[in-house]
Amino acid sequence: MTTNDEQLVTEVKSGNKDAFEKIVERYYKNVLNFIFHFLGDKQLAQDLSQECFLKLFQSIGSFRGESELKTFIYSIAKNLCFEYRRKAKGQPNLVELFEFNSDPNKVKDSRREVMVDLASNPLDNIIKKETLSLIFEAISSLPLEQKLVFILSEQQNLSYADIAKILKCPVGTVASRKWQAVKSLKEKLKRVLMD
């Protein structure tokens, strides 16, 4: 736990709401992007990340500081994602709804909203968008545990040790899951890799 996080947590525990705002400011982008990459929906990512910070506020009293604050926050975010997936079982899969559309004027999917400003050249833009949507689809098709490890490691730049703490599993398991994820992605993205 960094000194700043520790100080902020102590202040929040003594009832300082401003300190909590600082925590939110520090982590909200990470949480938002983590949930977005995991579930693939921008609006859902915003709603769940908001819920994540509410849960953090409610449970910060029981946070003992044995792990880092960011590990604690990611654990809450991960649990929310899993809970959402459990509840949403039977509903149409977001991945299935997301089909690549080469016409930039027909951009509807929240994922593509991110991909619009990729290049100034329209042709480059279309190619990059297609590539990115393929990557997204490949990531979405990974088994949950592999996807989780891959996103936490690559998108959030967390160490294997931190991921192991969040998932409550050995570091070796994290390494193995990431290797399997990369192996699957290589297969799924063969066409992109050949270009």
Next chain:
Amino acid sequence: MRCEEIQKRLVAYADAELDPLSRNHVKHHLEECPQCRAQLEETKKVLGLYRSIPELKPEPEYLERIVEAIPPEKSTQNKLRLVSKLAEWFNTQNKVVRWAPIAATVLIIFVLIATFVPGRFASKKKNLLERNATVYTYYEHVAKEKPSQAEPKFGKYSFISIY
């Protein structure tokens, strides 16, 4: 190490997550094996592709909305303060001191149960015995004075007198 084992470690190698010994093994193997070198390049390419996805930028009012959603009630804060103070105290004490109040509470509850629960049963039993003794004495007295009334009558309408 064989190529298969090396390739399983290439992702951790690319992430600089291997211990120094394993890292050296992989490094030496890569210097000699073009196949594994190609695998490493492919791994880096996949990771690079994913890293090229731009960060999702939240809407301008997003942060405000989160902060506004935090409950301002004093009761929550007071509860939070009490819980955090208790948690802080619990964490700062050594094992014996931190468990002492819990052990004392359990002991007090046990003593209370042991004292009052059998006592209540005993007093009930005593009352019953006393009442039985009184009834017995009464019938003994009736039997002596009026032997005909000592036995209950079961003639016509006798149930009325019983009720």
